[in-house]
Each structure stands twice: as structure tokens, then as C-alpha cells.
Amino acid sequence: MNNYFVRRILQIIPVLFIISFIVFTLVFVAGDPVSLMLPDDAPPEAREELRETMGLNEPFVVQYITYMGNMLQGDFGESYRFNQPALDIVLDRLPATMELAIFAIVIATAVAIPLGIWSATKQNTSLDLIATGAAVIGKAMPNFWLGIMLILLFSVTLGMFPVSGRGTAMHVILPAVTLATGIAAEMTRLIRSSMLDSLSQDYVRTARSKGLKDRIVVYKHAFRNSLIPVVTITFLQTSTLVGGTLITETVFAWPGLGQLLIQAVNTRDMAIVQASVFIIAILVILMNLIADILYRFLDPRIKYN
Amino acid sequence: MSEKLLEINNLKTHFFTEAGVVPSVDDVSFSIKKGEIVAVVGESGSGKSVTSLSIMNLLDKAGKVVNGEILFDGKDLTKASEKELRNLRGDDIAMIFQEPLTSLNPVFTIGNQMMEPIRLHLKLNKKDAKARCIEMLDKVGIPRAEKVFDSFPHSLSGGMRQRVMIAMALSCNPMLLIADEPTTALDVTIQAQILNLMRDIVEDLGTAILLITHDLGVVAEMADKVVVMYAGQVVEYADVFTLFKNPKHPYTQGLIESTPKINQLYEKLHSIPGTVPNPLNYPSGCRFVDRCPFAMKQCITHEPNNTYTADGHTVKCWLHEMDRIENETLKEKVRN
């Protein structure tokens, strides 16, 4: 068990290494940042000088080693647009993104758990049909389009919520619902199928044969087992969740990491791009590790195999 | 001793599937007296498990009891409400299943699962319920019961798990224990231990057992009476000595012959040719007709009735129904 986690954590090192390499190579290929940093009428000598000081004339390998060295000290370079260390800017935006993500997950779970369980216990009834139908439509709708439609309906037409920005509780509702829809759709489908699986297991029959109430059979015996894949897979989908936040933040002008990143991509502010990709990757890897730990925690069978 | 604990009359249980209606149990009748062990024998698909699940209505959604009555202690369970059935389940009637591994919930401790029926039916508090669990675990011969109480099913061996199932089933002193292939999934040596344990405890507590099995060896060892099922129907019903000494139905005869015996070591083992007919498309006459060595013309066209003989032996076969009819006409002639 301990061995497993040691191995699991050791595997993270080459992964971070590969990510840094990919990101660095992309930025290297992206070409000369100097033209972006200096005004168009800057003399060629000035450009050459800046290149030299930034180490851009060094060969690829040397540049990469320097980059790695800096990165290990938490230095991702400076944003040419903000004139600040990229990492600071990225970390500064992180709380807003987290806020949005957490709200979305809470909403999604609150909807998906009862919906998934009900549709599984009432399989093939109209309630099941409505729930699975809603889930599949939620999955089919592009996130950003749903966001726009919500703005159109609730902000533009009804004037109930602000169109964009962050601040009050009213601000967070629409983007959180937008983001939550996709997650809830996926989760409902997952809970439903995993509940159907649990409910057909022998131990459910045993539980019923003991005279337990349906409520206890479903919520204790079946659901506790269904939780294992549901929790694990939900954590493993952090990457999709982050992807969703990027788009949702742009739609709602939510001042988080996603908005920052898309601006950075559009303005080729590569220091910010690198730092955000790295922070996001670490976040995702961490969540995957938690998924692993939770899986082992939730399923006592693992210890004996 | 002679009072009937469970009486099943003309039970029909059907499964309503996409492919059609499956008559899994078709007109089954038998009874169990208090403290008695009755075995239901048959191949898989003969409807023996469905019969056992029908008693407490533990069938899944597709399955329904469509006809007949199930009298338990004089009360018809087919007409009982879900709440009344719940009060019976685990309390007056308990069940153990074939797979002790999958029948226990993998994510809860043995203690957690054992305490559920005890607290529910015996209304004990946590401490007393735990004491009761430990007592039962001791009783079924589990060493270090305290430790097993806190462990998860996967840390136990198959035999231990089945002992746990038995302890759990008997914890509320049921009047009837339904055991659905309780030893099939276990090693041969463990099988004998579990069977002995069941018999001892039953003698001790006076619990009746409905034993579902395909294994005639288990039947010979355990049962007082035997119900032989084929394709959803009871084809023969007798006490265990009569049945083994004088099996009347060709299917029962085939079953007994196909059981290996010590003195037959060098002979080729007998087997019944053919397979069980498709339940969606049962033959209109006798359901065993395709595999029966004595099949006659009317076996194909007409279903035989149950023939009762003097020693409480019931058989559903034309061979014996013909005998009876001949006898009766003979008697009538003599009388006239």
C-alpha cells in the first residue's frame, strides 16, 4: 500500500518533466518574443541587446536548462504585459477560479446525486426518462452556449442577474450553473449506471432478505458501493472541469485563471501561458492522486488484493 | 411436529421479459413442517431458486407471483403487504445464498451487517446487538469472533463467509431458513463442515430448512423430504428414503444414476441426454418428453397429472398415472 503511493508519487516527477519540456518547446517554436516587448520602431541593436540579455541567442538545450533551473525556483519569467512575475499573477487569479469551480461542484452534486439515484431505482419510469433525458441534453449542450443562453434569458431579458463580472453572490450564480450543468449531466449518468449495477448485486438481495427498509437498502447498501466509482471518476475529471472553467470565465468575464489565460494566449504573453499551464497541470495531478487515495479509502477490498 | 409451517399451493411465478413471459415456476405445491428439512432439487433453470425467492417476494422487478398461495404459519404471503413481508424477512424467515462472497456487502464490516437485522427485529441496543453477534459467530464456529466482527468480508475465506451468513441468518431465531445452494461455491471439505453446522444448529434451535440444491449428495445427507423440480414443475415429491430407494419419475431416476457412487468407480458415469427445454416454448405434453427413455405417444400431447401413492409419494408421470387408472378400473371391475 505504502509502496504503491511512493511509486505513484515518483511517477509524477517524469510527468512534470515532460510537461515542462512540451510547454517549453511550444514556446520556443512560437518564436521571438522581443518583437512583442519592444515598440515597432525600436532599433535593431536594442532588439539584439534584449535578446542577448534574455538568453534567446543560446541554443535550445541551454535555454531549456536555464528555464528548468528558474522554474524549480518558482520563477516562470515575467509577463511583458503586466511587468510582474508570471507566477504571482497566476496565483493571484487562482482563488476566483476555485470559487467558481467549488460552487459549480456543489450545485452539480446536489442535483446529480438524488437525480441519479431516483432514476436508477425507478428505472424505465417517466421520472427516469426525464432525468436521463435532461442529463444527455446537458451533456450535448456546449458549455459556452448554455452560458450565453442563460445570460440572454436571465440577465438580458429578465434582468435578474448581472451579465458579467465577479463580486456579489448574484454574480456567481449564472457562471456556476453553466459550469455545473455539464458536470451534473455526466455525474447523473454515472450515478445512475453505477446504482443500477449495485442494485443488481447479491448483497442487495441479502439486505432485502434481512427485512431492511428500501430506503436503507438503496441509500446505505447500494449507494455506498456506487460511491466508489462515482467519487473516483469525478476527481479524475478535474481536467475537464478546468477546461470548462476556461470557457465559462470568458463568457461571463469572470476574472479568474481562464480569462487571464485566454487573454495571454491572444496577446502571446508566453510567461503567463507557461505558468498557468504548469499550475493547472499540478492541480490536475494532485486531484488524480486524491482520486487514487479516495478509491483505496472507499473500497476496503483493495487492502486484501 | 406435524403442524405445517409453510405450505405452497399451486404457485406460479412468471418473469415478464422483453422476449416474452417466462413461466419460471409453474404450479408448484409442497409443504414444510416445523423443524423439518425439505430439499428442492433440480438443474439450473428448473425454477427452484425462483420458488425460494417467491416465498418472501425477493424477486426482481420482472418477476411476479401470478397465482397460488404461500401459507406461512397460516398467513398467505402472496397477499401480505410489503411492510408485513419486511417484518417477516430476517426475523421469522431468513435466507442464505450461494455466493457468500458477493452476498455480503464488501464495504461494510461483518459486525455492521450482522447488527442490522438484530437491531431491527430484536430491537436491541448497539451493545447488546454486538454481544448477540459475537454469540452467534461463536456458535457457528468462528474463532476470534471479536476480531471477525470488525473485519471486512474480503478478509475472510469462503467457508468463513458462509458461516457468517449462517450466523446472520439465524441471529433472530427464524422459524424457517431458506438456503439457496449454500455449499455450491465452497470446497468439498468445507461443504461438509457447513452442512454439519447447519444440521446441528437446526436440531438445536428447531428451525425448519428449505434447502435448494442440485446436489443429490447434499440431499441424502440433510433432507427429510425431497421435492424434485424440472422445467418449473414438481415432478416428484417424497421422503428422502422412499425417493432414493424407489424413485418413480424417469428424471429422478436419471438424476440418481448420474450421481457418482463409490462402487461404480470403474463404470462410465450416467448422464441424462439433452437439455432443459426453452422456457418460452415448453412442450405441450410432458416437459421431460424429449429426454425421457420411456416416452410414449400421450407424453407428447398431454401433460400428466400428479399421481399420489400410498406412501405419500407424488409423481407427475404418465407411466404411473396409467398404473393408477388401470388399478382403479381393475378395482371397480372386482367390486362389480
Added chain:
Amino acid sequence: MSHESQAVVNDISKDELVENRPSSLKRWMRLLWRSKTGTVGLIIVVIALLVAIFAPLIAPYQPQEINPVNMLKPPFWMENGSMENILGTDNLGRDIFSRILYGSQISILVGVMSVVVAGFIGVTVGLVSGYFGGIIDNILMRLVDSFLAIPTILFALVILAIFDSGVFTLIIVLGVTNWVNYARLVRGEVLTLKERDYVKAAHSIGVSNFKIIVRHLLPNVISSFIVISTLSVATTIILEASLSFLGLGVQPPTVSWGSILSDGRDYLSTSWWLATFPGIAITITVLGIIFLGDWLRDVLDPRTQK
């Protein structure tokens, strides 16, 4: 379901399948007809494909056709709307209906082709990784982990920021960022198949690695592959729309559903139809693909068969 009834039902469906096997196409149609969502899915997908192929014949206007006197006209059922532009026009007077029809070409093309690219990379990596194991497997799997740690859309964004975006780039980028699922699927299958006796037997009589992979391993992963690819086309269509919405996907004058939507966003308060209709087109198409994919999974994957 209890074991008993399960066994009974399995027996029946097996018997039935054996009895009714006149031709495999007929059998498939029967299986399809039995699932309502599968049928609906197939119909939607076929319609979407026909629309994409015959867009030039169906569309009343050219997608780039500007008409300054006809700007921001609402759909036909509203006041000022007309049958000339049944779904209205945009800020340049372009016909929304025609643009959506043409947009389907790019959306579907990118969706399908990038899945082909992703599948090719993924299957190759998975086969190699699972079959050879050892160091190669270790390196490739760390590469997979790395790709898993970066959200697909983020990866695509970064690459598209560096290279000029266009339909071809988009296909390659979405392919390169999406291969991981296939690699993991194929590797997993290969690992279990490798231990089968017939593969070991082939190996022991000196059949080459390449032949074993192609003859014995590849056919076994095809059904799972089809299921994943189908569902993957759905997510890729959404992904393409998202990227085009962010301005990093297809560039004008090429239209895709995402880019029409993006144009419409600025006119949300006055002309809701610009952003609404392309979104509906995406949702319905994706819905159809999901239905079809779910049905394929139920039919092809023996593990989910009920």
C-alpha cells in the same frame, strides 16, 4: 436481477439471436429498431451528414453573401421577419440559415477527421506500449499522464496561439490533444489479450510481432474503439465550437457553428437569434451522436449487455 432470472433471460436472447440471423445487416437493423434512442441518433446523424454534403444545394444563399440593406433581420415568425431569411440575418445581412448549413461542413469535418488522427496516434501508441511493455511502455505511459494533466482545450489553445489556425491546423491540433483515451483503451485491452493462449501460441511458432498485433490484437479492440470514437466525435465538435468561439478556431471567411455563435455574441441584447440557432444545431447533432454512441456501446460491448 437475480441470477436465476438473469440466466433465463440470457438464454432466451441467445436463442433468439441464433434463430434470427438471416443477414447481418437485417439483424443490425432489428437491434437498432429495438432501441428508440439509437434509431433517433442514427436519423439525426444521417440528416446532419446529408446537410453537410448537400449544403450548397440546400442553402438559399452563399454563407459569405453580405446584404447591407438586410441587416439583423429576425427569423420569419417574428415581426419584420420574412421567408427570405427563415432564421434571420446577422449584422452584415448574411443569412443565418445558410451559414448554419455551411457551418455543419466544417464542424463535422473537423470532428470526424481529428478523431481519425487521434485514433491513429492513440491506437499505435497503445498497441506498442501494451505489446512491448517494459521501458517503452513506461515512457509512453508517462507521456499519456502528461497529456492527461493538461486539459484538452488548454492544450489546443496554446498550440493554436502559436501556429496559424485554420481547418487543417485545427484537425491536427485536436487529434494530437485527444489521442490519450485511445492509447489507454488499446493498451489495457492488449495487456489482457497478450496473456491469452492463442497469442502465446502464435508467438511460440515464430509469428512476427507486427503480424500478431495486426492479426490478433487489432481485431479485438475494434468494437471498443468504434464506441469511443463515436462519442469522441461529439466532444470534438463541441471543442471545435469552443475554440472557434474564442476566436482561435476557423478563421473567416470559413464558417463553423462556433464562429457563427461567436459573431452573434456581440448582438445578444438586440438580436438573440444569432447566437441561439447555431447552438441548437450543435446540441442536436451532438445529441444524435451520443444516442448513436450509447447504442453502439450497448450492442458492441458484451460487458454492458443486459
